[in-house]
Amino acid sequence: MVKDYNIRKTSGQCSICEVQLAPGTEFTATVSEGPDELIRHDYCDDCSESLDEATSAAVLCKWRTVVPHPEEKKKLLVSNELLVNLFERLSEARDPAKINFRYVLALVLMRKKLLIYDRMTTNDEGQEVWSMHLKASDPGDTHLVIDPKLTEDQITEVSNSLGEIMEGDFE
Ligand SMILES: [Zn+2]
Known part of the structure; x- marks a missing residue:
């Protein structure tokens, strides 16, 4: 089947420094617009402070969230x-x-x-x-x-x- 949508989802690590984000860690998540897809990025606190303007300009939304514990039920964290x-x-x-x-x-x-x-x-x-x-x-x-x-x-x-x-x- 041809996928008629396209997203790259979260990997559980910082998109810049690639540090693994442990359960319970707060971080910044963004969704930005690629040419034909929406791209999810996660950033640790150090890296989220150094996001350049070009990256920020492509961001559609940005929010603070926390890495869930594996046993935790999925809940809606976005407003x-x-x-x-x-x-x-x-x-x-x-x-x-x-x-x-x-x-x-x-x-x-x-x-x-x-x-x-x-x-x-x-x-x-x-x-x-x-x-x-x-x-x-x-x-x-x-x-x-x-x-x-x-x-x-x-x-x-x-x-x-x-x-x-x-x-x-x-x-
Ligand atoms: Zn980082």
């Missing part, structure tokens, strides 16, 4: 604000992987009642586009979400990937 922010920052994304991600993020935000569906429209390429607005903002402040017509299985797969890079359970 709603961070999810909304990622959703907004992916608005110009045009490659299929990011469109799929943004669509699944929209589903997550709808379930959390943070994003409201207004109506269906069609774009110049004939794709179905959902016209939506964030609950916290003006209803006239429209967000357009391309519906990539994913199957249930694909939605589950993208949700799982989203969970892996954002450290949450989006099922």
Whole structure:
């Protein structure tokens, strides 16, 4: 099967100095935009302070987190604000992987009642586009979400990937 999304997920070590991050250690996680993928990076505290501007510019979201203990249950560590922010920052994304991600993020935000569906429209390429607005903002402040017509299985797969890079359970 051809993968229609692409992410590189966390490795449990610092992306710069490659130090192994032990359970219980606090660190900085980022998700940045590659040409056709989202890339997760983890940074130890020393390295996160020395991130250069070029690296920071490509970062879509950044948060503090902690390495879970192996026996710990996966829980959602990222805030709603961070999810909304990622959703907004992916608005110009045009490659299929990011469109799929943004669509699944929209589903997550709808379930959390943070994003409201207004109506269906069609774009110049004939794709179905959902016209939506964030609950916290003006209803006239429209967000357009391309519906990539994913199957249930694909939605589950993208949700799982989203969970892996954002450290949450989006099922
Ligand atoms: Zn490091």
